[in-house]
Amino acid sequence: MNNLQAIISHAENSCKAHGSRLTPKRKQILSGLLQSDRAMSAYELVDYCKGEYGESPPPMSVYRILDFLQSEHLVHKLNLANKYIACAHITCDHDHGVPQFLICGRCQRVEEITVGKATIDSLKHNVEDAGFYLASPQLEMDCLCKACHDNPA
Structure with a gap:
């Protein structure tokens, strides 16, 4: 079993443990995010499904799937970019604290x-x-990855 299949299998078992199901369409969307090294929008995931599986799910269906995957803690929504990324800790069974995201601006x-x-x-x-209340501890930091930093355009 390759790494992607192992992660999908673990996600499937996690969903079953919560009384839900990782359907084939949900697996396709999760696979797209797992194979990407960058965050993807619902529309980019529609394009991924068209290229990879020969079918284009409606964007609203993709948003519903992303909401489900987020509720199962399999993906994270990057609020500033309105994009999604697979959780880096899908196969872990212990708490990893609050996730933070470093996003290369280039x-x-x-x-x-x-x-x-x-x-x-x-x-x-x-x-x-400062007189505010923290609605979410998630931080999204605008950065430059090492490759972009080392190779200025």
């Missing part, structure tokens, strides 16, 4: 990292000191 490559609870607690405290 090539759009995304890397998921985890920030420690103490850092998030400090951030939350600073937000509250």
